[in-house]
Amino acid sequence: xxxxxxxxxxxxxxxxxxxxxxxxxxxxxxxxxxxxxxxxxxxxxxxxxxxxxxxxxxxxxxxxxxxxxxxxxxxxxxxxxxxxxxxxxxxxxxxxxxxxxxxxxxxxxxxxxxxxxxxxxxxxxxxxxxxxxxxxxxxxxxxxxxxxxxxxxxxxxxxxxxxxxxxxxxxxxxxxxxxxxxxxxxxxxxxxxxx
Amino acid sequence: xxxxxxxxxxxxxxxxxxxxxxxxxxxxxxxxxxxxxxxxxxxxxxxxxxxxxxxxxxxxxxxxxxxxxxxxxxxxxxxxxxxxxxxxxxxxxxxxxxxxxxxxxxxxxxxxxxxxxxxxxxxxxxxxxxxxxxxxxxxxxxxxxxxxxxxxxxxxxxxxxxxxxxxxxxxxxxxxxxxxxxxxxxxxxxxxxxxxxxxxxxxxxxxxxxxxxxxxxxxxxxxxxxxxxxxxxxxxxxxxxxxxxxxxxxxxxx
Numbered sequence: 001x002x003x004x005x006x007x008x009x010x011x012x013x014x015x016x017x018x019x020x021x022x023x024x025x026x027x028x029x030x031x032x033x034x035x036x037x038x039x040x041x042x043x044x045x046x047x048x049x050x051x052x053x054x055x056x057x058x059x060x061x062x063x064x065x066x067x068x069x070x071x072x073x074x075x076x077x078x079x080x081x082x083x084x085x086x087x088x089x090x091x092x093x094x095x096x097x098x099x100x101x102x103x104x105x106x107x108x109x110x111x112x113x114x115x116x117x118x119x120x121x122x123x124x125x126x127x128x129x130x131x132x133x134x135x136x137x138x139x140x141x142x143x144x145x146x147x148x149x150x151x152x153x154x155x156x157x158x159x160x161x162x163x164x165x166x167x168x169x170x171x172x173x174x175x176x177x178x179x180x181x182x183x184x185x186x187x188x189x190x191x192x193x194x195x
Numbered sequence: 196x197x198x199x200x201x202x203x204x205x206x207x208x209x210x211x212x213x214x215x216x217x218x219x220x221x222x223x224x225x226x227x228x229x230x231x232x233x234x235x236x237x238x239x240x241x242x243x244x245x246x247x248x249x250x251x252x253x254x255x256x257x258x259x260x261x262x263x264x265x266x267x268x269x270x271x272x273x274x275x276x277x278x279x280x281x282x283x284x285x286x287x288x289x290x291x292x293x294x295x296x297x298x299x300x301x302x303x304x305x306x307x308x309x310x311x312x313x314x315x316x317x318x319x320x321x322x323x324x325x326x327x328x329x330x331x332x333x334x335x336x337x338x339x340x341x342x343x344x345x346x347x348x349x350x351x352x353x354x355x356x357x358x359x360x361x362x363x364x365x366x367x368x369x370x371x372x373x374x375x376x377x378x379x380x381x382x383x384x385x386x387x388x389x390x391x392x393x394x395x396x397x398x399x400x401x402x403x404x405x406x407x408x409x410x411x412x413x414x415x416x417x418x419x420x421x422x423x424x425x426x427x428x429x430x431x432x433x434x435x436x437x438x439x440x441x442x443x444x445x446x447x448x449x
Binding site (some may be wrong): 027029032033037040042044046048049055057058061063065067070071072075077078079081084086087092094095096097098124136139140151152153154156160161162163166176177178180181182186187189190191194195 | 206207210212213215216217218219222226237239240241242243244245247248249250251253254258261262265266268269270271273355357364370375385386387397411414415416418434435437438
């Protein structure tokens with residue numbers, strides 16, 4: 001990751017997400033294409049997984065990237081753009097799912113498609129359980145149940161640490177530390193599968 | 196993996212960054228590390244991979260046309276914003292020839308959008324469905340107490356879910372406080388709300404004159420008024436506005 005001051009088109013593709021996001025918000029419409037290329041797989045994949053309808057997933061993907069260009073609450077100093085996009089996409093997808101005229105039918109269809117084997121609390125958990133390889137499942141079992149739950153609430157439900165602390169009746173500092181240590185442990189366990 | 200493993204403290208910062216929960220002090224420390232330690236970027240990438248392997252669905256390739264559709268829509272929007280707010284500095288930014296090309300592109304986009312709009316209208320008429328008005332949903336918020344002569348207006352485009360907030364005569368807040376804009380839902384609405392049946396829509400501050408004007412990105416509940424019971428403004432802690440601890444000072448009840 002280079003932190004260059006240059007903003008010429010040739011250097012843009014080498015720049016960090018943070019730099020590109022700042023250029024985008026400063027009016028450089030052209031850098032949206034680079035951010036799109038980097039993250040559309042995650043955004044579209046998440047939307048498609050939840051909505052199951054390619055057209056709706058397309059529409060939502062468009063909304064997400066245009067929102068990124070125009071106005072959104074992302075603070076590049078405090079977190080990664082990918083996590084922000086993943087949480088935003090999941091949240092907007094579930095909103096759309098719920099607001100469909102035939103929301104009950106859609107939810108039922110989606111849940112049927114996922115064929116869960118039981119034991120999950122929210123629709124958004126189905127997807128992950130099916131996606132996870134045995135290695136990932138094994139890595140997750142090395143986390144405490146609190147760590148797993150906190151990471152799910154943070155990444156799936158998009159809850160803030162304060163909201164998680166309130167929901168689980170835990171001190172804020174405990175929530176923060178458990179989430180981070182859980183993620184560190186995952187990285188250590190999955191080291192053969194990361195860059 | 197390149198380079199030595201970061202220390203535990205650094206790893207906690209990296210994990211916090213990937214999870215998006217750094218506080219201001221940590222964010223400053225992290226940015227300093229990122230700028231000086233070339234192994235940090237790699238650690239971020241590995242941590243991000245671990246998070247997504249464990250919790251994100253597989254990536255999927257969208258249709259090829261989506262990229263152009265998004266970039267064209269963004270360029271058109273950008274061109275519209277630029278033409279609506281011409282400034283001397285932006286006029287000098289591009290050589291005349293480049294500017295002419297951009298203007299031509301913008302004009303082409305406008306024509307394309309006009310054609311698209313016409314075709315959409317034709318399609319709607321052909322299907323004999325009633326034409327949906329492009330009306331924005333507008334909420335006029337009034338003060339809940341006579342001694343506060345404040346007011347605000349929230350206008351939302353139910354299609355794009357973008358809107359604007361304007362407020363006037365609100366007192367500037369002390370440090371650590373923020374105005375919070377809430378969408379209060381009717382009982383039984385199929386959306387996730389807090390314990391007061393509300394969704395935190397945005398936060399804002401006012402200038403020294405007590406005025407505010409900012410763009411909004413709102414959630415799907417604003418596609419219609421069906422589930423909206425009220426739109427309200429409260430004063431909350433800036434660090435945790437979602438706690439929703441105050442009573443409304445401005446409200447538009449439906």
